[in-house]
Amino acid sequence: MIDPLQIDDILASGGALSKYFSSYEERGDQIEMSKLVLQGYEENMAEVIEAGTGIGKSFGYLVPAILHYEETREKTVVATSTITLQKQLVDKDLPTLMKALGKDIPFALLMGRSNYLCLRRYLDNTVSQSIFASDPTSEDGKLATWVRTTEDGILDELQALPRGVLKSDIASDFELCLGQKCPNFSRCFFFKSRKKAESAGIIVTNHHLLFLDAKKRCDNDEDYTEKALLPPYNRLIIDECHNMDKNATSLFTQVFSYYGFLWEYRKLVAVKHGANASNLITLAAGIVKGKENEALDVIKELESAEKIINNLNSILVMSLSGSEQRVDKSNYSFFLSKYSASLIAIKQSLDKITSLLNSIIGKTAFSDEDSYIQQGINSAICTFEGYSSFISEFLNIKEFKDKVYYLTREKNKNREEVQLKISPLEVSDILRESIFEKLDSVICLSATLKVDREFDFFRNQVGLDQREILSGCFESPFDYKKNLLLLIDNGKVLYKNNQESLYFDHAAEKIISAVRASGGGALVLFTSYKMLEYVSSKALSELAGFNILIQNGELSRSQLLKRFRDDKDSVLFATQSFWEGVDIPGDSLRLLILTKLPYPQVNEPLFKSRCEKLESEGESSFMMLSVPSMIMKLKQGLGRLIRSKDDKGVAYILDGRMNRSREYFLSQLPPCNCPDDFLDESLERRIEDFLY
Missing domain, CATH: 3.40.50.300 (P-loop containing nucleotide triphosphate hydrolases)
Incomplete structure (x- = not known):
């Protein structure tokens, strides 16, 4: 049992922080907020807290998390909506608290895989072999310098990329990852971050990874004592929680688009540079003898699919009157009459591509050196099967009840595209079942949560309406x-x-x-x-x-x-x-x-x-x-x-x-x-x- 007076020993005048900062000012509401967070830990409660700007919210919740880990060795996950706050927590707030308190509790920043540089993919990319890579003033050279000097490999640190290079070209990718077989495994930024998080007492992450981890555990009937996308934990703090509904909806929305397909197409047919310059399909056919003609068939079918999808996109761009359009009972028949033929043709092409790719890699065992080829093709098969299922659902909607089907106009590389989307109508059930019913302590905080002096709107949005909670509102100290x-x-x-x-x-x-x-x-x-x-x-x-x-x-x-x-x-x-x-x-x-x-x-x-x-x-x-x-x-x-x-x-x-x-x-x-x-x-x- 942690004595709440330990909060005063740290945050009050004469406490550890006032001795560390010469200009430190005690904030009474910060101390009360911190004690409320500690109560949530001690009593295994969910909490909703509105803490106004200037309260010192992050110190207010980090102090109980530190004290709780010191007492029990139970990890706390802190999830925020923005990378700005994530970086503030790990680069400033946590190091400051450790120094001021004289503690050495390990902490880590853990992000989704695609946020990290993949060294193998960067070294395979033409930009790493550019004649300008040795010139530190060029865009290629600036990227090369960053790759050599970055400590955590987080791609958001990059202000710009060389022309023709996308972050997705050099980002870590689950389906393309070779794991321990990768020649750069010992230096891999993604796996280093995972290893650091496993031994950390406080893990800082983003809403998307939090929700993805929670959904995976729920779908696989795994509890929080097991390792999933995040290490095992049972204490959760969700900062910037006013964005929970928006971020969860975004994460669980399925999308089919021209540029999404083009990205998968590009991964398959982009030329691998080196002595055996070729693309993944041709390389696979060279390993699995007798598949050369099928490799040509795949490339032709990919070209055909690209044309059909591009043509549908052009038609949709011209047809869509605004930025968004819902597909519902009133217009579904009209939607099918206009677009079903194109969608059926796309699905048939995707299914044919999938069948041909499966035939090429078959049951052949690829060597460790060539395993990236098999991984890349398996990645494409998985994605194309997902696209095919997505189109099937759009073509066979039985009821418009729990999901929303719609089209959105987006701008990509200065060219417009229309994306087909399927979103859950609500995410409250997902969040309730995967987070609020499973974890002992869940602390939700934001500067803006109350409506009509109550938290009901927020609680209903995120599925926290059926659990008993502690709550508090701490106004900003600003005049x-x-x-x-x-x-x-x-x-x-x-x-x-x-x-x-x-x-x-x-x-x-x-x-x-x-x-x-x-x-x-x-x-x-x-x-x-x-x-x-x-x-x-x-x-x-x-x-x-x-x-x-x-x-x-x-x-x-x-x-x-x-x-x-x-x-x-x-x-x-x-x-x-x-x-x-x-x-x-x-x-x-x-x-x-x-x-x-x-x-x-x-x-x-x-x-x-x-x-x-x-x-x-x-x-x-x-x-x-x-x-x-x-x-x-x-x-x-x-x-x-x-x-x-x-x-x-x-x-x-x-x-x-x-x-x-x-x-x-x-x-x-x-x-x-x-x-x-x-x-x-x-x-x-x-x-x-x-x-x-």
Whole structure:
């Protein structure tokens, strides 16, 4: 039994951390939160905790995890949504705690296999043999230098790759892995990370690997005392848990696409460089004598399948009116009449390819040296069989109940493609059965979880509604009333689907005025790329002299954030991923503009299906799903502005619909300075007076 006073000995004034940091300040809510986490460990409870920005959430949950491991030697897995937080935990927070506490508890970062460099695949790639690889200033040379110097081989560390090289070309791949037969096994980044995790007391990972591991254990009827994708463990902390539903849904969504097929095709027919330059199919046929003609047949069939799939993709791109389209009872017959012939032809081609590949490798035993050939072909067979089953399901839908079938328009390498997708309608049952019913302690934390002062919405989303929980809400220590000015547009011009341009022009005018008043340092968040493109194009001409940054695919998210952070008077126009995970304290971010309330798109296939389910049960989908989803994302968006106790900023919500239920919406947000007498004609003065 761990005495809760040990938390005080570490986190309170006069404790270990205050002796380690000369400027340490005790945070009462952090101590109470940490004791609640410890209670969850001691009483084998599930917990839901909202911890506001600035609480010191990560130290608050890491301290009980450290104390518990020291007492019991039971591992804790900490799963987060973003790699930024994962790296912070293992590169900063955990090392700091170990030094401050004088402890040496092992910890490790464990990611999905595809996040790691595969040395064998890199050395087989033409980029490693490029004449420019020895030039450290070239892109090939920068990659070669990184490969030689990286300690953990995590591909996200790379800012850029040489032209023509994809991360997937050099990433670790389960189906292509030779394991201990690989000549680079002793240096393998993936296996080194697994070995380190097995001996670690605290394992940091991502939501996707956590959910995949849990689903695998559930499907195989394995408990958490056994090794799966993660080592055995029984204590789990899920940080950034407001993303659990989204991340789990993404992970369990099946996808068939042209570029997905093209990637598998490329793995089979790409030339292997060296003395015996050839592709996997020809190499296999050379080992299994008498299969040369079948190898040619496979290549021809792959070329044929590529043409059919490419042609279907072109038709779908032209046919799809918006970015997404659900396939349901109302349009399924029409869908079959237009596309079933193409899908049947694709399935027949995939089945023929699979049969030919099976015939080529047959029962032949490949040598250790050539085992990568067999592995690569087996990988393709598995993938093509999966695609074939996927198409069969799409062609034979019996009911539209537990799954959602839909098409989405995506941009890949500046070319559009339409992906066919199958998603689970809900992931709550999966998460309940695989995680919450199996583990003793599960601690769910986020800065934004409560809706209507309750955790019910989150609990229902993730399947935590049937387990008794402990809960707590710990407000941010920041003085929002003093440091955050919230302005809401008067609503004279409201967004309407049939009058988009009117609202876009209104938004552009107000954004330009607000940016001029703040002198830059502005993050402008949109809910659609269409509005972002329209407004940013106007801003470029009207805001001459400002460094305008636009999320348009030319720069990565990290590159945009670095440039925005480095130039304190710049302006960043962004959408979707920038609504959360942006941590820029100081003057670089002093004006936050939210162009629309972030309601979910009503015609988004998965959301629409969930709404229909609620309506069929006699519930209001607007109040039960639309409003809570919007509030959680709104809180995330507003959370970008005040990141330290010294931060001061203006948040300007352009969507006048907020005034319709002003008091209700404000009750969901941290208490701040939101003047009732604000008129939009005083926008510039309000901003200037507050900031300067």
